[in-house]
Amino acid sequence: MDEARWRRMSWLSVVLPGAPQLLVGGRSAGAVAAAAWVGALALLIVRGERVLPIGHGPGEWVAIGVLGLCLIIPWWWSIRDARRGGGARNPARYGLVGALGSDRWAMTGFAAVTGAYVVVLLAPLLAPFDPLFQGDLVTQRLLAPSATHLLGTDQVGRDVLSRLLYGGRSSLFIASFAVAVSVTLGTVLGAVSGYLGKTADAVLMRFVDVVIAFPSLVLLITMVAFFERTWLLLVLVLGLTQWPPIARIVRAEVLSLKERDFVLASRGLGYSTPRIVLRHLLPHVVPSVIVAATLGVGNTIVLEAGLSFLGLGAGVTSWGAMIADGRSAFLGAWWLSVFPGLSIVLTVLAFNLVGDGLRNATDPRTTPFRSHG
């Protein structure tokens, strides 16, 4: 019966992606698809003049690309899902994806994280004003939130919402790239340390002890303050101070994995050490690294915001810098520091929800099967 309904409904997804799912089954996935598609279409209509590719920079091209994906993906997914009778939506019941799919909060976090990336990438299309455009200093200064300026204006008459959107780009992407650096470094060093053992292990792990014991913020402040501040420096410095915990996790896993028979077998087959580590050991470490990376992005967003707050950011609009700017005027203009702060909290919260969900899914110890009281 369901199959017949799916077949009858499937044409609806051509008109509105997600509609069959909304009507037949899988409300939340259908709602997300429909909302993404409608939102993207509305944006395309409202901001049509900005989409015309005349004199565009890379940021604008990325935004147009993301907008295109927001239009195509829901459509493609909805049609495929309806054709298979909801088959594309049936979650995997096993493994990491399955465990995460059944965790409502983790999925909410995942949707929020994806949404945050999409929104900041769409900033050039979404932003109602140029984030750097200073309005008239007499009439446009420190305006409270209104219909024109949804989140108000700052001390020099710049639109807070537009700055929030552009600022999110630097906050999110500096943090993501920094975590990419620290994950790469931590995984490689942790795997080498764990697999080789002996002297290499001892030296690396003592080094890790030093770095973990050291308040990294002090080192960060020093490094950032005395070099020319660019976003690349921030990525490197944040990445270079955050890898030790990941190295520890990877090392611990590799230590227990390398005693297993399949490693012995690969060694017996005469595989080279790099091949064993890369092809046979590291894939098993991926889940715990993903957990550490997800929680790490949240932490790094806070750290980067903190540096910007101290005036040691990359010199571009970012949430931390906006809070710092707003501090001098917050007594009369609360919107200046409240909105960027809320953006940080919500983004980090979303990352932590996903991270918690992933950890519960990968580490059975944190989900006790018994409850009391």
Added chain:
Amino acid sequence: MIPMILGRVALMVPLTLGVATAVFAVLAAAPGDPATLLLRPGVSPEAAERIREVYCLGCPLAERYLRWLGALASGDLGWSFTHARPVADVLLSALPGTLLLAGSALVLAFTLGTAAGVVQAVRHRSLLDRGLGAASLVFYSVPSFWLAVMLVVVFSYGARNVWSWPVWFPASGSRGLDHELLGPWSALMDTAWHMVLPVAALTLVMGAGVARYVRTSMLEVLGQDYVRTARAKGLPERHVVLRHALRNGLVPVVTLLGLHLPLLLSGAVFVEVVFAWPGMGRTMVDAVLTRDYPVVMAASVLFAVVVLVGNLVADVLHAVVDPRVGDG
């Protein structure tokens, strides 16, 4: 246990040396140096010569490094460019402020965090557990500096000027203007009053992390066989939780104490900056912003030493609560 402590103390020497080297390397690699700061155009040739000699500006890197280590070892931290005082003076006058702030926050965060975590574990999946869990997740995600700013807006500015609440808290500094004129008791209360908001900001952020950790740890312990045995013996639930489970549940928390110290000091840096609290963090940030090289270098090392000492204390505590550690 004594040999373990001695071993740990001995290990602190190379660790401090490592940190000192790292700080020196970063500053040596950074563009710009004290020479450009000190040898301004107006400086007379004799003074310039003297500055070059005192700061060893023309020396090779290795010599400067060894000189710095030598001075550090003999306790000579140099002369601050901006404070016009010996660096040791500057830092020693800032250290108590940070220790007071961070120490109070540490004690409060671990007490409240542990209490919340235990309650959550005992009432697993109840409304209380969910509520506290949500609260701790939110505060775990909040940047301490933003929370500090918000506390000032609500409990200092808003409470006084907008809503006219009967109580409001001071937003900056560690003492009131009339502090010198107060008696010993009132002076103490004055400082305590100034500590409320900064300590609250630090405690909420750190306590949330502790609560999350204690909850997990306690849930694990409560599921173990010996807890069931204790229950089966007919012991009151209070006794089972507080005497039997909590002892083991707290072992990983003591490790957490050591790991949280760098975090605590980082948090203290931001909170000190927001509340204009006279402490190490603010001194450090000011020194960095004004390029006060001697203070930056000495403060970094001092920060590391504070953390290392804290870690040592945490390790000793760990050995006390978990006898297996001390023997190994």
